[in-house]
Amino acid sequence: MKDKGRFSIVRIFCAFKYAIQGIIYASKVEKNFQIHIIFAFVVSVLSIILKIDKIEWLFIIISIFGVLSLELINSALERAVDIATQDIKPLAKQAKDLAAAAVLVYAIMSVIIGIVILGPKMLSLFFD
Numbered sequence: 001m002k003d004k005g006r007f008s009i010v011r012i013f014c015a016f017k018y019a020i021q022g023i024i025y026a027s028k029v030e031k032n033f034q035i036h037i038i039f040a041f042v043v044s045v046l047s048i049i050l051k052i053d054k055i056e057w058l059f060i061i062i063s064i065f066g067v068l069s070l071e072l073i074n075s076a077l078e079r080a081v082d083i084a085t086q087d088i089k090p091l092a093k094q095a096k097d098l099a100a101a102a103v104l105v106y107a108i109m110s111v112i113i114g115i116v117i118l119g120p121k122m123l124s125l126f127f128d
């Protein structure tokens with residue numbers, strides 16, 4: 001909990017610790033987060049094998065971390081909605097579906113980036 005009198009370095013450390021706890025928790029219980037982690041691993045291995053350049057790596061990294069971040073926000077929002085109401089409510093549905101849509105939109109962009117960067121290199125691996 002909050003303790004405003006502490007050194008800021010301690011507060012920064014605590015914030016970091018809570019964030020790590022969040023990542024560990026999501027890795028254990030959030031199916032979609034686990035799937036994104038597996039995808040990130042596969043894409044990273046492929047990127048190493050296919051020797052993509054520095055700029056291509058930046059696009060891949062932005063895609064991977066963007067999807068993971070949005071997935072974490074989506075999970076947090078789902079919990080916030082569930083705390084706010086246990087009843088079936090149109091606004092609760094909209095909030096959850098909009099957050100899920102944000103993940104989907106970014107994931108689609110990431111897939112396109114993956115295809116643009118890795119697609120031609122994979123094809124030339126098989127057909128050259």
Ligand SMILES: Nc1ncnc2c1ncn2[C@@H]1O[C@H](COP(=O)(O)OP(=O)(O)OP(=O)(O)O)[C@@H](O)[C@H]1O
Pocket residue numbers: 032078085086087088089090092093094096097100
């Ligand atoms: N309180 C609610 N009122 C109305 N619709 C809801 C409510 N809670 C969830 N929903 C809707 O029911 C569907 C399933 O929601 P649920 O909470 O099971 O999450 P989910 O989308 O399956 O994600 P996850 O599997 O990660 O929990 C979604 O369309 C969601 O918007």
